[in-house]
Amino acid sequence: MADGNVNDLCIQAATVNGSGSQxxxxxxxxxxxxxxIPVAAKNVFPSNIEGLPTWYDxxxxxxxxxxxxxxxxxxxxxxxxxxxxDAGNVRPGGAVIHEAALPRxxxxxxxxxxxxxxxxxRLARERIDAKPDLRKYLQNMxxxxxxxxxxxxxxxxxxxxxxxxxRTKPAAxxxxxxxxxxGVEYAREHLVKTDPFRVEAMDGTAGRxxxxxxxxxxxxxxxxxxxxxxxxxxxxxxxxxxxxIEHAQRFRVDPETGERRFAAVQAEDELAAIGMVxxxxxxxxxxxxxxxxxxxxxxxxLTGLGYYAELPAVVVDVQRAGPSTGLPTRTMxxxxxxxxxxxHGDTRHPVLLPGTVTEVYEDTRRAFDLADRLxxxxxxLSDLDLGMNLWMTPPLPYADEGxxxxxxxxxxxxxxxxxxxxxxxxxxxxxxxxxxxxxPHPRAGFLTRGSGHDENAFYSESPRAYRDTMERLRRKxxxxxxxxxxxxxxxxxxxxxxxxxxxxxxxxIEARDRLGEAGAAVDYMRVRGLPLHPLVAEVIERHERVYxxxxxxxxxxxxxxxxxxPGTLCDRLRGVRHFNGVPIDAEAIIEPVLxxxxxxxxxxxxxxxx
Amino acid sequence: MTIAADKTNRIGLTRDDxxxxxTTLCAGCGHNSIxxxxxxxxxxxxxxxxxxxxxxxxxCSSKATAYFVDRAHGxxxxxxxxxxxxxxAKLANRELVVxxxxxxxxxxxxxxxxxxxxxxxxxxxxYVVEDNGVYGxxxxxxSATADLGSTLRKGRANDYPQIDICxxxxxxxxxxxxxSFSGDGKxxxxxxxxxxxxxxxxxxxxxxxxxTFNDHAGSTKSYAYVKDHDAPVNTPDFIAFQPEITVDYxxxxxxxxxxxxxxxxxxxxxxxxxxxxxxxxxxxxxxxxRRSGEILTGLLYADPEIDDLCTRERLPDRPLAHLGIxxxxxxREQWAALMAALV
Ligand SMILES: Cc1ncc(C[n+]2csc(CCOP(=O)(O)OP(=O)(O)O)c2C)c(N)n1
Ligand code: SF4
Ligand SMILES: [Mg+2]
Numbered sequence: 001m002a003d004g005n006v007n008d009l010c011i012q013a014a015t016v017n018g019s020g021s022q023x024x025x026x027x028x029x030x031x032x033x034x035x036x037i038p039v040a041a042k043n044v045f046p047s048n049i050e051g052l053p054t055w056y057d058x059x060x061x062x063x064x065x066x067x068x069x070x071x072x073x074x075x076x077x078x079x080x081x082x083x084x085x086d087a088g089n090v091r092p093g094g095a096v097i098h099e100a101a102l103p104r105x106x107x108x109x110x111x112x113x114x115x116x117x118x119x120x121x122r123l124a125r126e127r128i129d130a131k132p133d134l135r136k137y138l139q140n141m142x143x144x145x146x147x148x149x150x151x152x153x154x155x156x157x158x159x160x161x162x163x164x165x166x167r168t169k170p171a172a173x174x175x176x177x178x179x180x181x182x183g184v185e186y187a188r189e190h191l192v193k194t195d196p197f198r199v200e201a202m203d204g205t206a207g208r209x210x211x212x213x214x215x216x217x218x219x220x221x222x223x224x225x226x227x228x229x230x231x232x233x234x235x236x237x238x239x240x241x242x243x244x245i246e247h248a249q250r251f252r253v254d255p256e257t258g259e260r261r262f263a264a265v266q267a268e269d270e271l272a273a274i275g276m277v278x279x280x281x282x283x284x285x286x287x288x289x290x291x292x293x294x295x296x297x298x299x300x301x302l303t304g305l306g307y308y309a310e311l312p313a314v315v316v317d318v319q320r321a322g323p324s325t326g327l328p329t330r331t332m333x334x335x336x337x338x339x340x341x342x343x344h345g346d347t348r349h350p351v352l353l354p355g356t357v358t359e360v361y362e363d364t365r366r367a368f369d370l371a372d373r374l375x376x377x378x379x380x381l382s383d384l385d386l387g388m389n390l391w392m393t394p395p396l397p398y399a400d401e402g403x404x405x406x407x408x409x410x411x412x413x414x415x416x417x418x419x420x421x422x423x424x425x426x427x428x429x430x431x432x433x434x435x436x437x438x439x440p441h442p443r444a445g446f447l448t449r450g451s452g453h454d455e456n457a458f459y460s461e462s463p464r465a466y467r468d469t470m471e472r473l474r475r476k477x478x479x480x481x482x483x484x485x486x487x488x489x490x491x492x493x494x495x496x497x498x499x500x501x502x503x504x505x506x507x508x509i510e511a512r513d514r515l516g517e518a519g520a521a522v523d524y525m526r527v528r529g530l531p532l533h534p535l536v537a538e539v540i541e542r543h544e545r546v547y548x549x550x551x552x553x554x555x556x557x558x559x560x561x562x563x564x565x566p567g568t569l570c571d572r573l574r575g576v577r578h579f580n581g582v583p584i585d586a587e588a589i590i591e592p593v594l595x596x597x598x599x600x601x602x603x604x605x606x607x608x609x610x
Numbered sequence: 611m612t613i614a615a616d617k618t619n620r621i622g623l624t625r626d627d628x629x630x631x632x633t634t635l636c637a638g639c640g641h642n643s644i645x646x647x648x649x650x651x652x653x654x655x656x657x658x659x660x661x662x663x664x665x666x667x668x669x670c671s672s673k674a675t676a677y678f679v680d681r682a683h684g685x686x687x688x689x690x691x692x693x694x695x696x697x698x699a700k701l702a703n704r705e706l707v708v709x710x711x712x713x714x715x716x717x718x719x720x721x722x723x724x725x726x727x728x729x730x731x732x733x734x735x736x737y738v739v740e741d742n743g744v745y746g747x748x749x750x751x752x753s754a755t756a757d758l759g760s761t762l763r764k765g766r767a768n769d770y771p772q773i774d775i776c777x778x779x780x781x782x783x784x785x786x787x788x789x790s791f792s793g794d795g796k797x798x799x800x801x802x803x804x805x806x807x808x809x810x811x812x813x814x815x816x817x818x819x820x821x822t823f824n825d826h827a828g829s830t831k832s833y834a835y836v837k838d839h840d841a842p843v844n845t846p847d848f849i850a851f852q853p854e855i856t857v858d859y860x861x862x863x864x865x866x867x868x869x870x871x872x873x874x875x876x877x878x879x880x881x882x883x884x885x886x887x888x889x890x891x892x893x894x895x896x897x898x899x900r901r902s903g904e905i906l907t908g909l910l911y912a913d914p915e916i917d918d919l920c921t922r923e924r925l926p927d928r929p930l931a932h933l934g935i936x937x938x939x940x941x942r943e944q945w946a947a948l949m950a951a952l953v
Contacts, residue, residue: 030953034953160953209952210952225933225935225938225939226938227702228698228701228702228930230697247940247948250940252938257926258924259924259926260923260924260926261930261937261938263701263920263923263925263930265697265923272693272694272723272727273694274694275687275688275693275697275724276695276701278695279665279685279695279698280702280930280931281702282695282699282702283663283698283699283700283703283929283931284702285701285703285929285930285931287698301691302691305687309685395949395950398946403935435683436703436931437663437682437683438661438705438706438929438931439660441660442681444681444683445659445679445680445681445683445684446683447675447676447684447685448685448686448687449686450686
């Protein structure tokens with residue numbers, strides 16, 4: 001057996017949703033993690049509560065790649081509806097653990113993989129002493145045992161995984177361990193291992209935790225001092241709001257009085273959610289909402305109001321595949337262009353583009369400072385892959401620094417200011433000073449409005465006042481270029497450059513390694529925010545071929561680049577686009593980049609007419 | 611007249627301290643009368659101007675936030691979305707006295723959803739609907755509060771039944787529901803003061819004739835506007851000279867208000883026997899009045915015992931907006947424990 005198959009494989013559990021397989025898959029993931037093996041887990045699930053196919057990919061690589069892998073090494077086939085197709089995706093030489101009752105027809109009849117039939121249903125029925133519905137759940141726990149035996153999961157790590165999973169329910173933990181032991185025992189007695197895959201404990205997870213991006217974003221909001229959350233449930237953002245509520249309950253409730261230093265309102269829709277956020281920031285609180293594409297669509301009008309009336313707001317968009325309901329439980333980078341320019345008239349909003357769990361935590365936290373500083377809605381663009389999957393990450397750092405509430409005049413400051421105008425550009429940065437309702441000063445009050453206004457916030461339809469305001473707003477948002485995180489650049493003078501953003505990052509890491517091994521190494525720039533940082537154009541200028549990789553059909557970032565870059569640089573851009581709902585993998589990048597680099601190295605074709 | 615305006619209230623402010631910008635609405639518009647009543651009520655109730663939050667949507671009516679209490683903060687937001695803005699503001703700073711001004715289009719059509727949910731949450735707000743049964747600002751389209759069969763200025767009849775926002779509110783469990791008439795200061799000012807004193811959503815549906823688009827006998831929410839042949843309409847400067855229609859009648863009676871053009875509206879004032887704690891009685895009275903072509907005015911329903919949103923959310927007395935970051939972040943130890951538990 002080649003050593004190349006140690007700690008380097010992709011396991012896919014193909015199950016039926018609502019069957020409890022999620023717990024089984026998390027136990028496997030956590031057991032691997034406890035063995036010190038870098039693990040990446042991706043849940044590809046249906047928009048349904050029970051009965052539709054669902055897949056869970058667990059990938060382990062010695063280098064700790066966190067992106068998806070296209071082919072499967074070990075399939076756990078539990079779903080009759082997809083069994084033949086799932087078996088077809090296993091790579092030659094792979095293995096299939098499956099419910100013995102499933103018919104081996106179609107691709108499930110192939111001979112180039114190892115077959116491990118296990119009578120899960122019968123074992124559960126005959127050997128597990130539990131109620132019938134619980135047995136159905138435990139049936140899936142049996143496959144954890146079978147897999148553990150076949151690939152060599154450390155029993156102690158598995159046990160820790162079970163205890164992590166059923167932390168508050170010791171009785172359930174015991175039942176699940178029982179089911180796992182049953183699987184181990186069955187595999188030992190009835191299966192002969194003929195595949196090459198196995199795992200070995202290593203030291204690749206020290207100082208890491210497992211965390212999903214939504215919870216990290218929620219913790220960022222908590223740390224930023226967000227006190228008002230208004231939201232409307234939508235996958236894949238709901239778990240962010242629920243996590244924020246959960247942590248606020250834990251850390252913001254006075255144990256004696258039961259008073260809450262936090263308000264969470266489940267609004268009637270996203271229109272109301274963003275309205276509540278703007279009302280709250282207008283009155284001086286830090287407020288946020290989280291949603292996905294359909295909700296963003298409903299927030300368009302009021303986002304424009306926030307922009308023009310100059311009110312802070314933090315909106316986390318956990319993107320999913322659109323348009324319309326689209327694929328609500330699948331991922332996409334499909335809202336970049338829409339969010340950046342959301343609303344009618346001329347509008348531009350700062351957008352943060354996190355690619356990792358740490359970044360979505362930091363970006364959400366910093367979004368509150370940016371929104372207060374710039375007095376404008378700020379968007380954090382996450383996606384389903386980042387938000388809902390578990391990622392290996394260093395623990396999130398405690399925030400030591402204070403917060404930036406921006407230019408707010410209190411009564412004392414007003415007293416010192418002789419002549420105050422709400423929309424006056426005193427400092428030349430386009431950012432005016434504001435006062436908050438409730439400020440005890442006779443000159444504090446003014447009327448905020450979405451209609452035309454002059455420097456003093458008076459109603460105005462004057463062409464000049466309108467133009468001046470719009471110019472100032474442009475200056476203000478332009479200033480955000482330097483406030484947003486700078487692009488991350490890895491340059492070594494190569495002529496090819498990959499440009500990416502968000503979770504595409506993880507596929508780029510693997511793709512660059514493999515491109516390098518194939519003699520086609522490329523430089524890399526990851527964009528971290530919009531409007532673009534000046535460095536973006538500078539780096540592009542230094543490269544001949546620029547591959548803009550993104551997870552949408554229309555090349556939304558590429559279009560933004562084309563709008564902002566000088567025309568001569570636009571010719572260097574080449575779109576690499578992935579849009580099938582599942583997270584991008586390295587192959588999607590390697591193939592087009594390899595082709596592009598090879599074409600560039602070929603001498604130009606001679607003209608036929610000499 | 612000026613004597614009253616000069617009088618100082620409990621906190622030493624005169625009526626002038628509660629005034630706003632000069633109105634730009636049409637001369638004689640019912641909305642202007644309501645503004646004056648709001649000024650009087652805020653003054654009489656001695657509301658601190660800096661604690662007042664004037665909220666509105668979009669429409670002629672919603673412009674009114676500019677026409678009272680200059681010193682206060684106000685938010686003339688988006689069409690139909692004022693309830694959400696007001697909800698956020700109150701959650702952020704529960705010390706604010708929130709007064710919302712809306713129109714019938716703003717509330718009963720585009721904003722009906724937010725209106726219902728505001729009531730359901732019992733947001734602490736005085737919510738005034740300046741109800742003219744028409745879209746004033748967009749020039750005369752029918753609104754959802756127009757009565758079935760009433761006609762537009764151009765003669766088209768309304769084919770659809772009205773939404774009675776008071777009945778809707780009562781049915782949703784509102785805590786304070788009243789109806790009045792823009793010209794009846796004697797009734798409206800005390801209602802406004804009661805609404806300001808109430809903790810929860812206080813709805814005031816105020817029939818407020820639009821002299822420009824709903825000034826004919828075919829409308830059931832109108833008074834016509836007598837105009838001199840040389841007197842230009844829509845001249846703001848002219849407004850001071852326009853006669854307001856005022857009424858003054860006793861509880862339990864029906865008041866036939868003669869309008870300038872000879873048409874009339876019937877206002878029935880609720881009498882002392884009406885039990886404002888009985889929602890079924892209030893709904894029955896509303897339906898009966900409608901059947902006989904009357905508009906029922908007065909306090910229809912009130913339940914001061916229902917907790918308002920901030921109470922239900924168990925917010926501290928200190929406004930959330932005033933809490934420092936140290937009160938909002940977990941401690942370093944709590945954070946470390948949280949991270950350690952994440953596998
Ligand atoms: C989203 C949106 N749709 C339409 C409009 C246009 N609009 C402005 S005011 C108005 C109707 C206002 O009617 P009402 O609330 O009854 O106020 P009134 O002018 O009668 O006082 C409409 C439809 C708008 N401003 N916003
Ligand atoms: S159009 Fe009607 S509602 Fe609008 S200001 Fe004129 S009279 Fe009032
Ligand atoms: Mg109207």
